[in-house]
Amino acid sequence: MAIAMFSMESEESIIMEFELSEDLIESYNNNKDIVFLDLQLKNIVEKFPVGTLLQVTKKIGSSIQILGVKEVNNSLISSMIGE
């Protein structure tokens, strides 16, 4: 699933995807075009227990930059389905 949220003037797009924490790290390990905004963010992702579902915000341009992650929980789901 890839959702184009908006396009920036520099022809970059911000997208949100849902990924298990280990899948995100696997993608990072196998694709040099994927980078984290900072190392601390990567460390945070690696500390999640296996099977943790994350909402991942990415910037797609000349690379895929991981801008942020949120653990999927009840409050996130409530915000998504307008409760």
Next chain:
Amino acid sequence: MVSITYSHRIICDYDFLVWLLKQPDKNLIYSQLLHIKSSSEQWKRCHNLILSSETDNNDYSKTLTPQNISAIFKIVGDPDFLSSYKDQDTKNIIFAIKMADERPFKCCFLTTPEKEALYRQNKHYMGISSVEIASGDQAKKIIRDFFSVFEYKREQERQ
């Protein structure tokens, strides 16, 4: 890694999404569908599907936004082979039958209790065994059962 080979792919119609939002346990169902879609070994992020012809003409202000539909059901453009069918229910049935010709060779088609009978009477569904139509509590049970497989595997991986 929590990666599940589910027994069926999941396809739904728009009516199912409207029904989902009326359920008291909608958060739970939504969360379960999110996890299923993200954990499929064979069809990661496209395990759950809905045709764009189902979502294109609907009023999003009354239900989920396209982004939030996409989180649980990948919206896919109508394949060319559906262009010869005028009836939307028939498009859905034909699409589900086609999707079952790939692994895992079975689909669950989720709809509302009101529409389930109509789909079952569709002439293209007669004799089809690879597509299971479900609604209401049966649909909830299918989703819950799939999620239980995910939960079980996750617990195993965390031990």
